[in-house]
Amino acid sequence: MTDLPDPKTARELKGSTGLRRIINAAGYSMQGFRTAFRTEPAFRQLVLLNLVLLPIACWVDVSPAERALLLMTPLLSLTIELLNSSIEHVVDRISLELHPLSKSAKDMGSAAQFLGLVIIAVCWGVILI
Structure with a gap:
């Protein structure tokens, strides 16, 4: 059996919720596109x-x-x-x-x-x- 983090702790590590989380996720996606375009x-x-x-x-x-x-x-x-x-x-x-x-x-x-x-x-x- 693997040691999985407590779901509450995992959510806390991810940070924001609601609209802020969506905005952050969009920013991470744009960073991913830029990285892929630049390096691949x-x-x-x-x-x-x-x-x-x-x-x-x-x-x-x-x-x-x-x-x-x-x-x-x-x-x-x-x-x-x-x-x-x-x-x-x-x-x-x-x-x-x-x-x-x-x-x-x-x-x-x-x-x-x-x-x-x-x-x-x-x-x-x-x-x-």
Whole structure:
């Protein structure tokens, strides 16, 4: 059995509640976007891909459901990249030593991103071709 912190203590460590917590969370999210953009080339490439695909998704003549898919799939890939980068950072924080479990974690994050790109290609291909 693991020793988990008392829920009350965990809440106290997090700090604010209510509107202040929401504002703080938004600020942390913006810091995460800035860090990803500054430190992760793959994230910058996906931002560029989104800057190309999202306007096209708004411009093409498709149904509202199809437009939603065209808009969501590139954004999903950005989300996957943020999670993949987070996994890589945590693994590197724990140890830079080569270890099979570290490699597996990083490889699985990369595989998730690959599937995200496949989802983009399939959705865009099926809808536009």
